[in-house]
Amino acid sequence: MAAETSTEVAKTAKQFVLKEEVIVERQWLKLAETTYTDPFGKTRTWETVKRTGNKKGVTADGVAVIAVLQRTLHYDCIVLVKQFRPPINGYCLEFPAGLIEENESAESAALRELKEETGYKGEVIECTPALCLDPGVSNSTTHIVSVIINGDEAENTRPKQNLEFVEVVSLPKNDLLQRIDGLLVVFHILEYCILSKKP
Numbered sequence: 001m002a003a004e005t006s007t008e009v010a011k012t013a014k015q016f017v018l019k020e021e022v023i024v025e026r027q028w029l030k031l032a033e034t035t036y037t038d039p040f041g042k043t044r045t046w047e048t049v050k051r052t053g054n055k056k057g058v059t060a061d062g063v064a065v066i067a068v069l070q071r072t073l074h075y076d077c078i079v080l081v082k083q084f085r086p087p088i089n090g091y092c093l094e095f096p097a098g099l100i101e102e103n104e105s106a107e108s109a110a111l112r113e114l115k116e117e118t119g120y121k122g123e124v125i126e127c128t129p130a131l132c133l134d135p136g137v138s139n140s141t142t143h144i145v146s147v148i149i150n151g152d153e154a155e156n157t158r159p160k161q162n163l164e165f166v167e168v169v170s171l172p173k174n175d176l177l178q179r180i181d182g183l184l185v186v187f188h189i190l191e192y193c194i195l196s197k198k199p
Helices: 002-012 106-118 173-186
Strands: 017-025 029-037 043-051 062-070 077-085 090-094 097-099 123-127 141-150 167-172
Touching: 017 043, 062 106, 077 106, 077 173, 090 173, 097 106, 106 123, 106 141, 167 173
Parallel strands: 062 141
Antiparallel strands: 017 029, 029 043, 062 077, 062 097, 077 090, 077 167, 123 141
């Protein structure tokens, strides 16, 4: 009977944040201690990382771009970027991504970031709602945007990226994971970002 009572309480007790105290804040991020109630009404604390600032007219903090490069007589390729990530002290193989600017749509941000990081110009096919990819640590949200790149267009035959420290890596879609496994060994990449959503 006691177990049934506990379950009943857990179902009916409302969980909510009581207060939030900023521990430290820097230019881009802040660490806060969040006080909240658990399903049984008990007060608990949680350490939370949040982005600073309060941009107007945005639906999420950032975008991640699943870009498919299509060219005549070539396999479709997934366009990724390799870059050094200080938090893990190593290189990551990732989808092109970045923050959404004030009053910028997710679709526009995705095309801008794709152009900046890879040099490619694409067309948005689909955009997800805002997603929390690591809600146990942060309230940061991201749109996953699917983009098609017409590799036969003149501006996409020799794309010029704007970021010096990002390397563009295009891998055939049909054996993507096998190619990535090979790169992990060759380039000593520590981790990679492959989401379950397929373009």
